[in-house]
Amino acid sequence: MIRIAIVGFGTVGQGFAELLERKKEEIRKKIGEFKVVAIADSKSSISGEFSIDEAIKIKRIEGRLRDDRKADELIDEVDFDILAEATHTRLDGGNGLNYIKKALKKGSHVITSNKGPLVSEFKGLMNLAERNSVKLMYEATVGGAMPTIKLIKRYLAFCEIESVRGILNGTCNYILSRMEEEGLPYEQILNEAQELGIAEADPTYDVEGVDAAAKLIIIANTIGVDAKFEDVERVGIRKITPEAFKVAKEKGYTIRLIAEVSKETLRVSPRLVPLSHPLAIKGTMNAAMFKTDTAGNIFVAGRGAGKEETASAMLSDLYDIYVSN
Amino acid sequence: MNEVLITLIVELEDRPGQLLKVLEPISKMGGNIVGIVHQRGKKTPLNRLPVEISFKIDSKKLEKLIGSLRSSGILVRSVNEVKLTATTSVLLIGHLIHTDISDTIQSIDIDGEAECVEMHVNMPEISGPSTAIVSISAAGNEKLKEALEKLREICRRKKITMIEPVNEDLV
Incomplete structure (x- = not known):
């Protein structure tokens, strides 16, 4: 019996729980019996006898879970094999970092959707997992449903990855591709994106390239480039004008926010992308191009955010933990 | 001539x-x-x-x-x-005219082995930022990289946003 604890019960945590419930038959067939033994958010938790549906219902109605026991106590006191950590990203690691460390030290695997802990202590966490003979999986931190981390670690295991160039922020890509199509100014499209819920009320984290840079750091460390968030040369999209798209188009280009890592480069910046290039994708999509020594160029694209998409990436980590052994 | x-x-x-x-x-x-x-x-x-x-x-x-x-x-x-065999385009956004665009462009000239071969400026209003797409040709990729590095430097100094291409073998 695989015992799963979920910490962080907002959109992503709930999405993961719902997907476990909905796909339980297939999951059982592929990796065996499992059970969610505990769920916690920042101030409350539920453990012992409960169902996933019940936990989601309580959380939605009361804004909290049944018991007063907090996440860190729960991690100490309840036995589980896997911690699914889905708290909000804070670049200094936040509480999530603490939860992940506790779980790894206890000898349980961790699946996280939270960029913060990996951005702040990638190497330390990987070493901690290795010392405790467990796995720390983080597919959901980058590119949502788009296969990225396991693509590098599995399919490209013996490739030297010379560079990765990607569109890692759906909000920026939505804004830029709408500016391209409509010829409207940045502010106007930003307002539209905010109304649609694609951009936050404070869009800084997305439009200044912070989110993309955090994801780039995770990719960089995964391909063996030892890099920190402060090392990323970062330029946002606020200064892009509608005229920029017009003149770029005359030369066959459009503009996208590209995150790039190679031996010499670590940057997030608006770039000219040929209209026929696979990275010239539209809408909230994410995409990435891997340049390798033996496999040539590999291109992937997919939905970079969303409740189900992120949960599906976490589920693929769950599968990987039990099947790749 | x-x-x-x-x-x-x-x-x-x-x-x-x-x-x-x-x-x-x-x-x-x-x-x-x-x-x-x-x-x-x-x-x-x-x-x-x-x-x-x-x-x-x-x-x-x-x-x-x-x-x-x-x-x-x-x-x-x-x-x-010597043929200028490598060509690329970059986009410049900012106060291009007030910061002397001809000086900006001339900064990339490396003894005739790299130069601006085409430019299109779009200036929506006098006080606002303007946009230019600049094509640069050079005698090979190395010279082109050198020219782009020079341009990057001058744009940094003049606070011009420079948008570089994502082309395969460049930069």
Whole structure:
């Protein structure tokens, strides 16, 4: 019996729980019996006898879970094999970092959707997992449903990855591709994106390239480039004008926010992308191009955010933990 | 006038005054010397010294120049026009006119081996930021990278947003 604890019960945590419930038959067939033994958010938790549906219902109605026991106590006191950590990203690691460390030290695997802990202590966490003979999986931190981390670690295991160039922020890509199509100014499209819920009320984290840079750091460390968030040369999209798209188009280009890592480069910046290039994708999509020594160029694209998409990436980590052994 | 960049290799006797015999005619015909490299390690069996001279000159005068060098007894081994083979475009956004766009563009000129070959400026209003797409050609990818690095530097100084291409072998 695989015992799963979920910490962080907002959109992503709930999405993961719902997907476990909905796909339980297939999951059982592929990796065996499992059970969610505990769920916690920042101030409350539920453990012992409960169902996933019940936990989601309580959380939605009361804004909290049944018991007063907090996440860190729960991690100490309840036995589980896997911690699914889905708290909000804070670049200094936040509480999530603490939860992940506790779980790894206890000898349980961790699946996280939270960029913060990996951005702040990638190497330390990987070493901690290795010392405790467990796995720390983080597919959901980058590119949502788009296969990225396991693509590098599995399919490209013996490739030297010379560079990765990607569109890692759906909000920026939505804004830029709408500016391209409509010829409207940045502010106007930003307002539209905010109304649609694609951009936050404070869009800084997305439009200044912070989110993309955090994801780039995770990719960089995964391909063996030892890099920190402060090392990323970062330029946002606020200064892009509608005229920029017009003149770029005359030369066959459009503009996208590209995150790039190679031996010499670590940057997030608006770039000219040929209209026929696979990275010239539209809408909230994410995409990435891997340049390798033996496999040539590999291109992937997919939905970079969303409740189900992120949960599906976490589920693929769950599968990987039990099947790749 | 169509100015071209030429690399000329001549073989000279290794004694004083020989180089002047080549440089004077180039200069007299309005040529602009860009560089001279003595290939001391590559002396010929007859003990002549190959010298590579790069210069810019009006293309119409080139034939006459080479003819006069030959008739004055200079051994001309090769004459090649340097072609600008690598081209890319960059986008500039900012106060381009107020920050002297011609100075910005000239910063990338590397002895004729990299230059701005085309530019399109879009200026929606006098006080607002303008946008330009600039095409740069250079004699090979290395020179092109060098030119882009120079442009990057000047844009940083002038607070111009420079948007570079994502092309395969560049930058």
